[in-house]
Amino acid sequence: VERLLRIAPWADDPSAMDDAGCERLVAGLRAREPWASAALVHRYRGHVRRVLMRLLGSDEPGDAGELVQDVFVRAWRGVGRLERPQALKAWLTHIAVFTARGAIRRRRRRRWLTLFAEVPEPEVAWAGPEMKEAAHAVYQIFERMPDDERIPFAFRNLEGASLEETAEACGMSFATVRRRLARAERRFHKLAREYEALTPWLERR
Amino acid sequence: MSDRRDTMEVMWERLRSAQDQALAAPGEDAPAERALVTQLTGPRPARRRSSRGWGRLRALGLGLGLASSAALVAVLFLVPGALRRPAGPIAGGAPAPSGPTLVAEAGSELPLRFPDGSTVTFLPGSSGQVLRREAANAEVEIRGGRLEAHVVHAPGVRWVVRAGPFRVHVTGTRFGVDWSATAGVLAVTLREGSVVVDGGVLGAGVPLRAGQRLRVGLDGVVRTEPAPLATSAGGAGETTEAGAATAAASSGVGRVGSGTAAAIDHMGHGGPPAAGGARSEPEWRALAERGAYREALRVAERAGLEAQLAALDARGLLALGDVARYAGAPGTATRTFERLVSRFPRDRLAGDAVFSLGRLCFEDGRADRAAVWFARYVQRWPGGPLAEQAAGRLVESTAKAGQGPAARRAARSYLQRAPQGTYAALARSILEGRDPGEAASP
Numbered sequence: 154v155e156r157l158l159r160i161a162p163w164a165d166d167p168s169a170m171d172d173a174g175c176e177r178l179v180a181g182l183r184a185r186e187p188w189a190s191a192a193l194v195h196r197y198r199g200h201v202r203r204v205l206m207r208l209l210g211s212d213e214p215g216d217a218g219e220l221v222q223d224v225f226v227r228a229w230r231g232v233g234r235l236e237r238p239q240a241l242k243a244w245l246t247h248i249a250v251f252t253a254r255g256a257i258r259r260r261r262r263r264r265w266l267t268l269f270a271e272v273p274e275p276e277v278a279w280a281g282p283e284m285k286e287a288a289h290a291v292y293q294i295f296e297r298m299p300d301d302e303r304i305p306f307a308f309r310n311l312e313g314a315s316l317e318e319t320a321e322a323c324g325m326s327f328a329t330v331r332r333r334l335a336r337a338e339r340r341f342h343k344l345a346r347e348y349e350a351l352t353p354w355l356e357r358r
Numbered sequence: 359m360s361d362r363r364d365t366m367e368v369m370w371e372r373l374r375s376a377q378d379q380a381l382a383a384p385g386e387d388a389p390a391e392r393a394l395v396t397q398l399t400g401p402r403p404a405r406r407r408s409s410r411g412w413g414r415l416r417a418l419g420l421g422l423g424l425a426s427s428a429a430l431v432a433v434l435f436l437v438p439g440a441l442r443r444p445a446g447p448i449a450g451g452a453p454a455p456s457g458p459t460l461v462a463e464a465g466s467e468l469p470l471r472f473p474d475g476s477t478v479t480f481l482p483g484s485s486g487q488v489l490r491r492e493a494a495n496a497e498v499e500i501r502g503g504r505l506e507a508h509v510v511h512a513p514g515v516r517w518v519v520r521a522g523p524f525r526v527h528v529t530g531t532r533f534g535v536d537w538s539a540t541a542g543v544l545a546v547t548l549r550e551g552s553v554v555v556d557g558g559v560l561g562a563g564v565p566l567r568a569g570q571r572l573r574v575g576l577d578g579v580v581r582t583e584p585a586p587l588a589t590s591a592g593g594a595g596e597t598t599e600a601g602a603a604t605a606a607a608s609s610g611v612g613r614v615g616s617g618t619a620a621a622i623d624h625m626g627h628g629g630p631p632a633a634g635g636a637r638s639e640p641e642w643r644a645l646a647e648r649g650a651y652r653e654a655l656r657v658a659e660r661a662g663l664e665a666q667l668a669a670l671d672a673r674g675l676l677a678l679g680d681v682a683r684y685a686g687a688p689g690t691a692t693r694t695f696e697r698l699v700s701r702f703p704r705d706r707l708a709g710d711a712v713f714s715l716g717r718l719c720f721e722d723g724r725a726d727r728a729a730v731w732f733a734r735y736v737q738r739w740p741g742g743p744l745a746e747q748a749a750g751r752l753v754e755s756t757a758k759a760g761q762g763p764a765a766r767r768a769a770r771s772y773l774q775r776a777p778q779g780t781y782a783a784l785a786r787s788i789l790e791g792r793d794p795g796e797a798a799s800p
Contacts, residue, residue: 171783177499177520180487184501186539188522190398194391199381206377222394229398288373310370311377354369 172239179238182229194225197242201225201249204322207311208253208304210292220256224249246322254304261296286350294344302337305330461485472496476509476517489520495778504536509551516746516779524557524574527747531568542576552710554747563717565710565744580684646677651685659690667694672702676710688718709739713748720755729755729764736771750781757788 178196181189201224209220227248235244295303309319320330345351460468460480468480472491480486484503490496498505499520509517509528517528521537524544531551537544546555548566555572556563564580566572574580642661645654658666658678666678675698682691695711695718702708716731732752739745749772756765769785776782 191395194394198391203381206381225394225398284372284376287369311374313374354365
């Protein structure tokens with residue numbers, strides 16, 4: 154594996170991942186070249202983990218590790234359907250969002266079946282107590298929101314994405330995503346009033 | 359309302375930052391990455407199945423199966439030829455297809471003809487792909503095995519052969535490329551013209567001249583050696599490089615053409631004998647041929663570098679300069695190339711030396727000096743084999759040196775010469791007044 158990673162040292166260089174770099178990588182993936190798989194993982198694993206964490210709130214080694222794996226296996230299998238190799242990162246983001254949505258739905262089903270109401274503690278270990286409580290409240294609210302609102306809302310706000318990027322990542326049209334974000338924001342703020350940890354953020358200034 | 363929005367923005371930002379810090383925390387990144395890569399590169403990567411339920415997976419599998427069957431049927435009916443991989447020889451060389459993976463079956467070659475008259479032949483058992491096929495831009499990738507190419511020289515035409523992380527930039531020339539993806543070993547054999555090979559461990563690139571073979575492994579071993587004579591038009595009579603190169607890379611022993619070195623020899627075997635001051639010349643040359651560049655340079659220096667610089671012919675000086683460069687002695691390399699340029703200003707090899715001097719200066723952080731050398735190459739050898747590279751590097755050097763007007767002039771000139779060239783994005787960014795950093799330097 155070390156050797157495979159050395160075959161594509163440019164995978165470490167963000168400037169090398171331009172259009173031609175993406176085309177090269179996608180061509181390698183389509184040809185099932187081992188170096189291309191290594192380069193893909195090396196280059197984008199961090200990004201995929203980040204997207205999953207934004208949407209799920211946690212990055213526990215167990216579940217999130219398996220979800221990261223799911224994203225890459227899906228990408229590896231579906232790379233033949235990628236129409237624009239230059240959009241490799243956006244495409245991976247879309248797969249990660251899709252994978253996170255599946256995880257949210259499974260988690261919800263499991264909770265319903267087991268009457269297990271706890272929401273996993275969001276992973277913000279480095280934050281102060283105030284932020285930790287706020288993060289917990291945010292993800293509890295997310296759990297109460299419909300998926301179609303929660304996912305674009307979380308992605309846009311936590312990833313700091315533009316409307317276009319949010320629409321692309323969530324596989325929605327621009328108009329749809331804008332409508333859902335407006336609805337999600339209203340819902341989030343209404344629910345946020347119920348959480349003491351969020352009061353300072355709602356009332357400040 | 360807007361106040362509340364502002365405050366919430368701050369909260370999202372802090373939450374984002376806290377998550378980023380959690381992700382950046384030292385963890386088991388490398389093993390996790392390795393495990394994931396191992397899974398993907400395994401025989402059949404499979405997603406975890408423990409907690410999902412087989413029913414859903416089977417349904418998904420069935421759905422995917424049906425979908426892929428439907429897609430296959432659609433492709434077969436709607437895009438005839440899309441899956442027809444030319445497996446056997448194409449009589450006379452059919453127009454080169456663009457897109458699908460090309461596989462030359464065992465026992466038969468796969469010749470391709472390009473609109474500009476260039477030909478690329480995949481030797482039996484080799485595979486690759488035509489990535490690009492435009493009037494001024496052609497790119498072929500070799501995935502494994504060997505290809506032989508004859509590229510017709512035309513001004514402004516950019517020809518690239520890719521092999522894993524390496525790129526062979528071609529101007530009119532005849533050459534062979536062997537690539538073993540599993541061993542990570544590339545061998546480029548040049549029969550006519552010149553090429554520059556870059557990417558991977560080669561960094562800025564290694565120029566090759568006719569009669570040379572470059573072998574580079576992912577372990578960082580780079581060596582040039584005399585090319586063996588081709589025994590057929592396709593070079594099929596040579597030892598299969600993929601296997602030989604693998605063995606050579608793992609053993610660390612270079613395979614020198616078995617007594618059939620080409621007439622033109624990079625290390626100077628074809629040149630006149632050296633004068634008395636360079637008595638140790640055969641010794642350092644022999645060491646250099648084995649890839650022992652540091653030792654070769656030590657021997658040359660022990661015998662008196664100045665005497666060598668005064669006695670060697672142009673070819674010998676070029677070889678010694680390259681030896682110094684590969685040995686990690688840029689000062690000696692610069693001195694040697696400068697001597698070549700001053701002693702043999704009209705020799706075509708002086709062009710190679712000028713180009714190398716530009717590159718050495720650039721690598722040394724002296725972009726302004728590099729620009730002078732590249733400008734000199736473009737001016738003196740406008741049709742030379744490295745002219746496009748030099749023009750592109752001139753753009754890069756002047757930009758890096760902060761010479762705005764000169765960079766714009768160089769950019770305009772480069773785009774006229776090679777609108778689709780390697781440095782075109784950089785040149786355009788300079789002309790559009792954008793930060794050159796936004797356009798990735800090649």
